[in-house]
Amino acid sequence: MSQPVTASEASHQIIADLLEARTGQHLTESRRWRVNSALAGIFRTHGISNVDQLVCLLDHPQAGDLAQDVVEALLNNETYFFRDKPTFDQLPGEILPELAERRRNVRRLSIWSAGCSTGQEAYSLAMLFAEQAGRWDGWTIDIVGTDVSHRAVAAARSGSYSQFEVQRGLGVTQMLRHFEETPQGWQVNENVRRMVRFNQGNLLSGALPSRVPFDLVLCRNVLLYFDRTTRTEAFDRLAGAVMPDGFLMLGAGETVVGQTGRFAPTQHRASFFEPAGASGSRSLRKSA
Structure with missing residues (x-):
C-alpha cells in the first residue's frame, strides 16, 4: 500500500511544477535537496520558515512577483569565463576560421x-574576437x-564582476586587457561589450x-535540466535557429546522439554538432 503524500511533499511538488512551467x-529528486537552501533568502524576506508556508503565499492572487522570485532562486546560474x-x-583554432571562410563574402x-x-x-x-582584432577587421x-x-x-x-568571478577562467593578462578595475568591481572594456547584447528570453517559448x-x-549545460520530451522540443527550437x-555547441558531456534527429555530431570535434543533413563541415572532417 502506497504511503500518503505529506503536506511538505505536496508543497515541494507545487514548487517543482512552478519551475517546470516557467x-x-x-x-x-536528486535536486530537491537544495530547495530549502536555495529559497532561504525568500524565507527570510517574508518571515517564513518552510515550503508549506511559501506555497500558501503563492496561492495569493497578487503573488506574481513572488513566484518569479522563487523561480529565479531555483535556477542554477553557475558559469565562469x-x-x-x-x-x-576549438573555437579560435578551428570553428571560427571555418565559419570565416564560409562567410567571407558577407563578413x-x-x-x-x-x-x-x-x-x-x-x-x-567577444574576447576571442578582440584578441584577434586584425583577423576580424x-x-x-x-x-x-x-x-x-x-x-x-x-x-x-552591467558587465561588472567581482574579483572572484574574473579570476575564474581568466589569466592576469586577460583581466588587464579586457577589464577595468572600478570601486564596484571589474568592468568589461567597451571593445568587448560593443559586440554583445543581452535579452531576457525562454528557450522553449516566445x-x-x-x-x-x-x-x-551555444546552449551549454541547459538541456541536462530538461526531461526527454522537453529536450526534444528544445532541440527543435535550436534547429530553427x-x-x-x-x-x-553543447556542454561537456552533452550530446545529440539518441536525443534528436535534428543534429548530427561533427566528427572529432567534441561538443560541436551540425544540422542533420548539412554538408558544411566536410572540410572539418577532412582535417580531423
Missing part, C-alpha cells in the same frame, strides 16, 4: 549564447545572450532572438 526545467577550456579552445558572424546566465560565456566569445560580430532569469540578464548587461538563424549557437552550415 522554465521547462525538471526538478528531479571560458568554461570547459578545451572545448572553448558577418551572428552568435547566440542560449542560457547565458550572468554573461561570462558571451563575453568570453572589417567584420560585423553580433553576439546575443539570452536567459530566462531577469536577474542574470541584468547582471550580464520569439527567438531577432537575428536568426545564427552561424553558431542554426544556419544549415552553422554549428551548435
Whole structure:
C-alpha cells in the first residue's frame, strides 16, 4: 500500500511544477535537496520558515512577483569565463576560421549564447574576437545572450564582476586587457561589450532572438535540466535557429546522439554538432 503524500511533499511538488512551467526545467529528486537552501533568502524576506508556508503565499492572487522570485532562486546560474577550456579552445583554432571562410563574402558572424546566465560565456566569445582584432577587421560580430532569469540578464548587461568571478577562467593578462578595475568591481572594456547584447528570453517559448538563424549557437549545460520530451522540443527550437552550415555547441558531456534527429555530431570535434543533413563541415572532417 502506497504511503500518503505529506503536506511538505505536496508543497515541494507545487514548487517543482512552478519551475517546470516557467522554465521547462525538471526538478528531479536528486535536486530537491537544495530547495530549502536555495529559497532561504525568500524565507527570510517574508518571515517564513518552510515550503508549506511559501506555497500558501503563492496561492495569493497578487503573488506574481513572488513566484518569479522563487523561480529565479531555483535556477542554477553557475558559469565562469571560458568554461570547459578545451572545448572553448576549438573555437579560435578551428570553428571560427571555418565559419570565416564560409562567410567571407558577407563578413558577418551572428552568435547566440542560449542560457547565458550572468554573461561570462558571451563575453568570453567577444574576447576571442578582440584578441584577434586584425583577423576580424572589417567584420560585423553580433553576439546575443539570452536567459530566462531577469536577474542574470541584468547582471550580464552591467558587465561588472567581482574579483572572484574574473579570476575564474581568466589569466592576469586577460583581466588587464579586457577589464577595468572600478570601486564596484571589474568592468568589461567597451571593445568587448560593443559586440554583445543581452535579452531576457525562454528557450522553449516566445520569439527567438531577432537575428536568426545564427552561424553558431551555444546552449551549454541547459538541456541536462530538461526531461526527454522537453529536450526534444528544445532541440527543435535550436534547429530553427542554426544556419544549415552553422554549428551548435553543447556542454561537456552533452550530446545529440539518441536525443534528436535534428543534429548530427561533427566528427572529432567534441561538443560541436551540425544540422542533420548539412554538408558544411566536410572540410572539418577532412582535417580531423
